[in-house]
Amino acid sequence: MAGVFSYESSDIDWCEDNYKYSEHVVEYFNTMSSFMFFIISPIMLYLLHPYAKERSLAIHMVWVMMIFVGLFSAYFHMTLSFVGQMLDELSILWVLALGYAMWFPRKLFPSFIKNRTTFTRLVLVITAIASVSSFVKPTANAYALNCFGLHLLYTLALEMKCCNDQKVLQLAKMSVVLWVLAISCWISDRFGCSFWQKLDFCYLHGIWHILIVIAVAYGTTLIAYLDANSEIPYSLPALQYWPSEKWAVGFPHLVLKNTTKTKKQC
Numbered sequence: 001m002a003g004v005f006s007y008e009s010s011d012i013d014w015c016e017d018n019y020k021y022s023e024h025v026v027e028y029f030n031t032m033s034s035f036m037f038f039i040i041s042p043i044m045l046y047l048l049h050p051y052a053k054e055r056s057l058a059i060h061m062v063w064v065m066m067i068f069v070g071l072f073s074a075y076f077h078m079t080l081s082f083v084g085q086m087l088d089e090l091s092i093l094w095v096l097a098l099g100y101a102m103w104f105p106r107k108l109f110p111s112f113i114k115n116r117t118t119f120t121r122l123v124l125v126i127t128a129i130a131s132v133s134s135f136v137k138p139t140a141n142a143y144a145l146n147c148f149g150l151h152l153l154y155t156l157a158l159e160m161k162c163c164n165d166q167k168v169l170q171l172a173k174m175s176v177v178l179w180v181l182a183i184s185c186w187i188s189d190r191f192g193c194s195f196w197q198k199l200d201f202c203y204l205h206g207i208w209h210i211l212i213v214i215a216v217a218y219g220t221t222l223i224a225y226l227d228a229n230s231e232i233p234y235s236l237p238a239l240q241y242w243p244s245e246k247w248a249v250g251f252p253h254l255v256l257k258n259t260t261k262t263k264k265q266c
């Protein structure tokens, strides 16, 4: 039993050299880059608050869970233990489940689902079964999780079909570019390690951590905007960038121009 907690008990070992900078931390840069989740999550909780207050405070669970994803990711790379790996993967699975339960567009529900409550129950049941099944072949979990990234892109593409607002399209493009860069780092670290070792640059998994948390920040703002437009249209949602509209880089966020329940003026 103690074996599952022991250092390097996981089947996975990322490209970064083990114990290079510390005898207590197996993959130092991968561990440190996980702390990016602790920086971005509170910012996103703050930026999404006006929307969450209007829509449902449960929305905040996504970015609260992202703090745990960062924590478990740091623990995993610090120890490369089996428990660390499972905590890392299961926390990602549950944050995805929360996101789907709260944001998956109602018009794309399967026909036998009548409302969001039933959809949420279905998502929770499937996630509970997937959590148990994830112990059967732990090495396959990360690949399965990445498939959700693809499904999310497909769903966003369907949602964006009729959109011609330049600001929204720009945000969608940025989210996809960040995701593509992130997943390229993840894949390259997994399958191209010998090449990166020759270049003495084994930090791609850590870079993935940084890029994916920014991609999720952009992606969740876009999803929240689309959701606000269909679920609380009277709030007149609009996209803005923090800290300044004029900066080339910044955090996208939602502003609600109206928070009294009246009909949207066209």
Ligand SMILES: CCCCCCCC/C=C\CCCCCCCC(=O)N[C@@H](CO)[C@H](O)/C=C/CCCCCCCCCCCCC
Residues within 6 Å of the ligand: 062, 069, 073, 076, 088, 092, 095, 096, 099, 100, 103, 104, 105, 142, 143, 145, 146, 148, 149, 152, 153, 155, 156, 175, 176, 179, 209, 212, 213, 215, 216, 219, 220, 223
């Ligand atoms: C309508 C649906 C809305 C869903 C919104 C969901 C929002 C949150 C989504 C994902 C959280 C991603 C967390 C990244 C975890 C990083 C930890 C990590 O690196 N773990 C690795 C081991 O250390 C592990 O191998 C990684 C496994 C792959 C995880 C893939 C997660 C899918 C990410 C999808 C993100 C899409 C971004 C949006 C772009 C438009």
Ligand SMILES: [Ca+2]
Residues within 6 Å of the ligand: 013, 014, 015, 016, 017, 018, 027
């Ligand atoms: Ca390693």
Ligand SMILES: [Zn+2]
Residues within 6 Å of the ligand: 030, 073, 077, 205, 209
């Ligand atoms: Zn990682």
